[in-house]
Amino acid sequence: MGIVGDGLERAVQQAFTRPIPKSAGAQMRYLVKQLKGTRAVAEALGISQRTVERYVKDQIRRPRADLAQRLEAAVRERWQPRIRAQAKQQAATSTGLVIDTRARFGFTAAPGTTDDARLRHLTIALPPQYAARLFDAQEAGASEQQLRNIAAEGLGEVYFRDGGRRARGLEVEFTDVEHLEFDL
Structure with a gap:
């Protein structure tokens, strides 16, 4: 995988x-x-x-x-397929996922900003809609890059854009992943 x-x-x-x-x-x-x-x-x-x-x-x-x-x-x-399905359903509808990663994050933003990629260690709780998208994409046979893009979109929304309160239009790049763990 x-x-x-x-x-x-x-x-x-x-x-x-x-x-x-x-x-x-x-x-x-x-x-x-x-x-x-x-x-x-x-x-x-x-x-x-x-x-x-x-x-x-x-x-x-x-x-x-x-x-x-x-x-x-x-x-x-x-x-335990039923336990597995229940855990995915709960994460996709109510609890979401916690992602712990150490990776290089860069982004594209307005001219004059510092958009250089740098290594960051983040532990972020992703909302249920991103958990649902990740599990649905995984079951549909999505590639590793597609899964990374969904995770990057979730991290960008929660961490960098703070749910729409700042940095509107910021596109996050999620590369050079050294460590990645999910928790339900």
Whole structure:
């Protein structure tokens, strides 16, 4: 994905009420149940159907490192879908998102102003409409640049333009992202 998309996923995963299964066998059994068969799991993970069956029966206990990562990612992607949907809905309608970032911010403004980009560390609460736009764009398959533009627009509105009370017409550029975290 990208830094913004991954940050949104991590924020939603913080809403989980139960931890994902720990053992490889339990993770495989969960995926078999979710994908309705060992063949679908094998195709999703890029392994043989027989290997999936052996994990389900606990005949194999420790997967290779690359398979362990793919397995955990596949489980995490499908874990608690209703909790995930509720967290997104709440952020999009009432609570919004908190964004913590260290990035280079520049902007275009009227002539004679200081519009040089500089590195800033910001922790800002974005209103629900920006959370809704970010989640909708992510679900629609938006690119990383499109997600960054939505985040930059939200940061520009809340931090730089202060909800329309100053710096009208200011366009914010959000580049060189060193750190980015979202919280619901």
